[in-house]
Amino acid sequence: MKKDIDIPKVENVYVAAVKVYNESFKVDEWNAYLINDRDETIEMALIVSKGYDENKQTSVIRHKLEKLPSKSFAKIEFIQEEVLALNNQFQVTFFADGKMFEKKYLFRKNSVNEKALREIPIIPNKGVLAE
Template identity: 80%
Template sequence: MKKDIQIPEVSDVYVAAVKVYNEDFKTDEWTAYLINDKDIDLEMALIVSKGFDGKKETSTIRHKLEKLPAKSFAKIEFIQEEILALNNQFQITFFANGKMFEKKYLFKKNSVNKNALRDLPIIPEKGVLAE
């Protein structure tokens, strides 16, 4: 029975970390974004994030986006500088064209830094894409 379940492969959907200036706190901070580079909308996107490394683990945080339009992006959460020393996982589940998709994205520990910045799909800023 389990072998009969087909989970479609996710493409053109990304998680990125971008250093953004926070006007309220007058500082640069890393922020995670969900990017939809597809030509169709994502519906009911569920995002579960956590940081971990051996014995250390953060709280699990859950987010929901009702709809992420085609060729757009949305802020997921602020990432504290101390958490970047851990592996940061974002599990994304969403619906598109009536099918459910799921993928885990991972920022390996210490991989989010200024030296790793590159061009991103859709977002006009440079950032780091999760694997």
């Protein structure tokens, strides 16, 4: 039964939206990153993302990261400007210390913008952390 499964609380793992310069297209763009600020590697990270509001929904996108070392980060996906007007949810499941962890991260609609940029863990650029 689902109620019998103990899923520990996720700590020191974040999803952030960071504006970076794309050399190929010569533009600034938003990208979502998974940040591992834990003292151990996380393994088999599965990320399911989608954008939605009352009237619209994007396609569901799935990503997998075999390993994300301690105190590091990895790009999940490019985020189109139009999608920032929607709620953007990232459901992250991973293994660490022989246990499964799971958490939903949410960027509320229009919360990812230049004015919301802050210092974030590990990544040298400023960004917006998901709730």
